[in-house]
Amino acid sequence: MKKVKRTTIYDIAEKLGITASSVSRALNNSNQVNEKTKELIIKTADELNYKRNTLASNLRKGQSKTIGVVIPRINQNFFSNVIAGIEEVTYQKGYSLIICQSDEDHDKEIQCVNTLINQHVDCIVISVSADGNDYQHLQNVLDHGIQLIQVDRVAEELETLKVINDNVQASYEAVSHLIEGGYKRIALLEGPQNLSIFKQRKEGYLKAFKAYNVPVIEELIVENAWTKELGAEGTRKLLSLPHPPDAIFASTSDFSALGVLDVANAMGIKVPSQLGICGYANESFSEITSPSITTIDQFSVYMGNTVANLFFQEIGNNDTITKPKIISIKPELIIRGSTKRNG
């Protein structure tokens, strides 16, 4: 299994009594080689089971045709969809993907980024982890001349390409929907506010209140409730208030919303009549709970596509000044059983 000598262009050259230059040119389909020699070279390459050494090629060319992706968790629906979306596009262009997960750990994120810089990737796509708000490592990416694209969870202060959701609008629509459905006391389960996405979702929540001229009730805003467990915990607290809410917007995720639903079911509170529930992210399970959960679809695969297309568009574009470009994708409110009062 060890030390198998792989055939190189030199082996091919030697066999045919020519130079490696010609072999290289032939295999790159250069027109500086005679058609017949080219055919011959390609044929022998095939016979010898030649595989180009991408390392050598990339080293020489100073590019890697590789894109690095850093996301908090690979096995989380939203992120694996984004990756799939990126892959769809990059694969066709002959680019490879190197995937790293930061485990929501800022230090690991820094390490991942450094590894990718070492690998000389052509672009780094990142969705920042929830802890830490020091972005020196991202600045570093730019300093190394590597394209940086932030997706979904972005460090706003950094001027880079970004592909985001219009979180404010989505939240606004979700809460408006609740208000229009007649819910009066709408609680918010919010995520870590150092992540802009969660800040924006809160902003949308507040905006809806203002638009409908409804006063905000501070005690109905629960911090840091972004897992199923924390969502459940927050819900228990909310429902034991003297004036409990009649709807809960789990702005962090459907997992959180699922926690809400569980607690409601356990306490015998009827959804949606006594309690409306709205989640975020359109996880696959949200349509099969009972009742199914109203949520927001982020078009995650499409976001991935967009990221990849943005990259190819930018490298095609030889401007020295790359203007920071932000692509905002409008999410869609998906209304389901958990908020259909008069369904």
Place this chain on the structure above:
Amino acid sequence: MKKVKRTTIYDIAEKLGITASSVSRALNNSNQVNEKTKELIIKTADELNYKRNTLASNLRKGQSKTIGVVIPRINQNFFSNVIAGIEEVTYQKGYSLIICQSDEDHDKEIQCVNTLINQHVDCIVISVSADGNDYQHLQNVLDHGIQLIQVDRVAEELETLKVINDNVQASYEAVSHLIEGGYKRIALLEGPQNLSIFKQRKEGYLKAFKAYNVPVIEELIVENAWTKELGAEGTRKLLSLPHPPDAIFASTSDFSALGVLDVANAMGIKVPSQLGICGYANESFSEITSPSITTIDQFSVYMGNTVANLFFQEIGNNDTITKPKIISIKPELIIRGSTKRNG
């Protein structure tokens, strides 16, 4: 953004008036360098924001510290869990992962594998796609001296390292459970039989019938029902038989089982009293349907861990003869509402 000259060991060497050799040695923490020079070198490297060029390093060393993974779909729970499991282990060892998805397309799978060979990865981990049963490309991996580890969906005839589930046993237990629960006419939704995993699951199904001395009813076996839609379709057919089944084992996936459940609900057939349902894979949604679905947990993350550990164990092991090693992980039957007749 373009053409940023990155600092190399030569830059560091020049600045300090020494050779690149020493710089390289220092940065690799060799003890062939004076402690003080080493410190100085490391300090300057840091100041100049030096990042090793992994391409050059790997080219020289003839290894890449990279593992390639080819799976049918990134955004499918089982696979993204396997990847996460692999990543957990490889990350610690300083290895990177290159991920490709074959989209269940045999040709794309071949291309993916070739790309990875070009990249000089140290190991390829693959779960073969559902179409095609020509495995020349995998043999090719071995011929190039690259470690090959097959996971879950394996080409049995190839003698490589394998990490699999004991599908026969799992199926056997699932069907036994149904039989013991008093179900008499147990249908099987089976997957493409060119994939050994599905063959094995069928085998376990048949084995249980034999063990309990129950005759197999051919008309209750439905081919190719491995998506939610196909599962639903198969179920409609089954339930419209003169003698419909009283239980369905969706051996392909929980998605398929979900299709069964949907149809049952739509037809007003009560689960589990009139119809028992058992799925496969323990997808996250399977515990939140109503009733929750009995299924089989494959310990997917752990399978990923196992794959990675197997790799490191094998490369540590300098035997020229690497014996094909197969690690079979015993899945666990998770009994839930959909089969609890007297619950």
Place this chain on the structure above:
DNA sequence: TTTGAAATTGCAATCGATTGCGTGAAATAT
């Protein structure tokens, strides 16, 4: 002070592919 071993450092080749430049040969034009 001399000698020998050990510790440092430098030299130069190497990994495999790419590419600018140059040269002879063939093809075309004059």
Place this chain on the structure above:
DNA sequence: ATATTTCACGCAATCGATTGCAATTTCAAA
């Protein structure tokens, strides 16, 4: 038949890091 392109291919440097071997320095023992 000669001049001028064009074509095909070779030469050699290059990308950046590593490493065997040689050269030099250091230091201690004799």
